[in-house]
Amino acid sequence: MKDQQMKEFKNYSISDIKKYLQCHSSFDNIFYQQLLLDPRKGVQQAAKQWKRNADKIKEVQAFYRTHHxxxxxxxxxxxxxxxxxxxxxxxxxxxxxxxxxxxxxxxxxxxxxxxxxxxxxxxxxxxxxxxxxxxxxxxxxxxxxxxxxxxxxxxxxxxxxxxxxxxxxxxxxxxxxxxxxxxxxxxxxxxxxxxxxxxxxxxxxxxxxxxxxxxxxxYSEKYPHYGFESNKGYGTAEHLRGLKLFGACPIHRKSFQPVTNFQ
Incomplete structure (x- = not known):
């Protein structure tokens, strides 16, 4: 669908309009308002989704700028x-x-x-x-x-x-x-x-x-008793239970409490 043809978007199917909107991330408020006036609910919903996506893009770009x-x-x-x-x-x-x-x-x-x-x-x-x-x-x-x-x-x-x-x-x-x-x-x-x-x-x-x-x-595959795959080495209940039952393994920090109690 060509840009100039979108002036007559009422002649196009909802599917064609959705494809057009997916390929055009820049938001045009006038065109958006025209889409909202279309009697087809599918077109109205596509237009609203297009606006939400455009707003999200603006928000993400603004966040990047403020953090740069x-x-x-x-x-x-x-x-x-x-x-x-x-x-x-x-x-x-x-x-x-x-x-x-x-x-x-x-x-x-x-x-x-x-x-x-x-x-x-x-x-x-x-x-x-x-x-x-x-x-x-x-x-x-x-x-x-x-x-x-x-x-x-x-x-x-x-x-x-x-x-x-x-x-x-x-x-x-x-x-x-x-x-x-x-x-x-x-x-x-x-x-x-x-x-x-x-x-x-x-x-x-x-x-x-x-x-x-x-x-x-x-490491969790080599030392399966501590739940490293989920706790990533932090002192969760599962991890502490493994320490009590099996003691410290080679990748434990022996200078950290409570690991020092289970060497």
Missing amino acids: IIEEENYQKGFQMIAGIDEAGRGPLAGPVVAAAVILDPQCPIYGLKDSKQLSSKERLRLFNEIKAKAISYSISYQSAQQIDQINIYEATRRAMTMAVEQLNPVADLLLIDAMTIDTNIPQIRLIKGDDRSNSIAAASILAKVTRDELMVQ
Whole structure:
């Protein structure tokens, strides 16, 4: 159906009109009002759905812009390779802490980015793949439970973040880090609740979270007594019950309570 032909849309079937609307995401209010006047309920419903989709697109785009202000301000200062850094897994009783660094492409926005904890597993996986496909550069690193026990969780997290930054190619010229600082000569900005303020940090949180969750699912096959596939190493009732019955396994953090009681 050609655009000019839509002026006579009453001559077309509901199916043709739906196909036309699916191919035109930009919203035209005048055309929308004309569709609402069509006596066919199917056309009216299609028009309302078209408007809901258009409103949702606007909302998502606006959310992205408001969470890219820090990046935009620093682009204007001359920085070009701005990396967001975040981690996943500081609190669990088992498994590694995972850190990710991401340099987003300002010419290729990824809509839907937000703190990974605010997303469903399905949304995280979709964004995980989109980030890897569209980012200028990304890197994922981790520190094992044994390394956490040796140097403590805070230092292990900083080390994982530093490693992720060092592995970026191209390298970053500015770092936006969620609530932490690391040892580096690259300028850095520490942002409290950064994954809720910066798209770059949100992207890093998604890469770290999905990577760690997948690792814990793999570990659950090797150590099936703790429910790692569902609790991801956090101290749920199922996990604590497994500790009491079977003791700690090799990926437990022996320096964490109550794991120390079940070695």
